[in-house]
Structures are given as C-alpha cells and as structure tokens.
Amino acid sequence: MSKQAALRLDLAVTTCCAPLTQRPVPPETAQALAPAFKALGDPVRLQLLSMIASAEGGEICVCDLTPAFDLTGPTISHHLKVLRDTGLVDAERRGTWVWYRARPAMLRQLAVLLAAPPADAP
C-alpha cells in the first residue's frame, strides 16, 4: 500500500463513526471516504473486490481474476492498484503468482456509514 493510501485509511479510521443518516458527515470524513466509494464506482472493480473478498481461503490469484473479464492484463492490474491504494485489498507475491486478499476494515467503515434505520423510518 502506498504511503498516501495509508494516510487516507488512518484518517478514515479515526474520523468516521456515525451513520450518514444520523448526522451530517464532516468535510474531512467525506474527503477521506469518498475515494473508497469512487473505487467501488466501477463495475469491474466491484466484481474484482467481491471475487477477492469471497474467495475460498480469503485470497485469490491474479491469474484467476484476469480471465473473468474481457479486458487486458494491464487494465485489470490498474483496477487492482486502485483497490490497493484505497486500502480495500492487499497484495502479496508468492513465487510466480501474486495473491490478493480483502482488507475488511475499510469495507466495514463504508457499511457503517451507509447503515440506514431498519424499515420503520423510511
């Protein structure tokens, strides 16, 4: 993960707490979390993240990711880098292949922020 991404993640962890529907999010929190939402704002990255997060054993090889899309290797690599820089996934080279695993911390933050009251307060 880049130093920039680490900073963003840290900021997010320390400033985000209350659901979006409970109180207005402060500008700093919005600044910190918007990049994460933006990262999820591409269908390819959304599928990539879910393939990684739902993989058996918690990790998955790039070689299993790339063939699932009609895109070139560099493009998939670019999307993975965006997810990495946002702190949503982590990568590790093991021998020939690179393995990706999800980082649920940020994911949980986003889920909490989006959490809406059950159903009686529509």
Add this chain to the structure above:
Amino acid sequence: MSKQAALRLDLAVTTCCAPLTQRPVPPETAQALAPAFKALGDPVRLQLLSMIASAEGGEICVCDLTPAFDLTGPTISHHLKVLRDTGLVDAERRGTWVWYRARPAMLRQLAVLLAAPPADAP
C-alpha cells in the same frame, strides 16, 4: 427521477441481495450498483446526501444546502441531479423552494452489499 434512473433502481432492487464478501456479485448487479457508489465517490455529494438523510423532518431545502459549500448554485444543483438520477434522493418543489429527501431503499442495498462478517473473520 428520469426513466433511466428508475430502470437502474429497479434492476438493483431485483438483482442485489448477498453481501459482497459472501459471493461474487454478478456482472449485472455490478453494472446496476456501481453508479450509486460512483455517486457517493465525490466528497460534496457524500456531504449533501448525509445532510439530506440526517435532516430533521426527513427533508431539507436547497437553500440550506447551497450555503454550506464554497461552490456556486449550478454546481450544487448538478450534484443534486446526480443523486436524484441515482435514486438516492428525491426532490419536490413546494412554492418557492425545492425540498430534498433521502430514499433509503438504495442506501440499504449498498449497505447490505458492503456488509462484512463481524470481526472474527478478518
């Protein structure tokens, strides 16, 4: 809301169910929900949505939204249109002013998709 947006919302409601960490999201679901995440991918829109969703009485006037940012009226209006087209908020003109209120359905969808297992499976 535009006809296109209605279609997107409908598609999302019918296809999205399982959390992202549980199984890979199908391409159609990713296509349907990515625009919503993209809409949240801007700090201004994130703040706007939270101001609307957390407003007392469930709604808020544009005239209370605009002064909260260092942006011109047209720019705020543009961001509100994005949120409207995504199905995240709804607008209603009442007399001179336009009032916005949140539409929690889509918000809930996104939260469910992002829901991660508690903490024992990091």
Add this chain to the structure above:
DNA sequence: TCGCTGTCTCGACGTCCGTCGAAGCAGAGA
C-alpha cells in the same frame, strides 16, 4: 401584469479516468 427571488439547464473549459500496446521487472526452470 411586472419585477424579484430561487432553482435548474445549457454550453464550455480544464482535469481526471478507463483502456490499450509496449516495455520493464521478478521468479522459475533448464
């Protein structure tokens, strides 16, 4: 009816993003 205020739409401009081909780097095997 005529202004006046509040909001949205339109057109334009600069910047960012998704995609690709080509090149570079790391590991494995001969």
Add this chain to the structure above:
DNA sequence: TCTCTGCTTCGACGGACGTCGAGACAGCGA
C-alpha cells in the same frame, strides 16, 4: 546464465466528470 512466464508500470488516447457563467423557468408579492 539464459529464457520463459506472469504481473506491473509507462505513455498515450478518447471519453467522462467537476466546475463555472449565462440564460431560462417557476412561484411570490406589489
């Protein structure tokens, strides 16, 4: 050491996005 495979980085291109000023439209009060 050499070569081959897998993945990433680099550079470039076309399209989308955020922002603004100017203009248009809706409703209110005189």
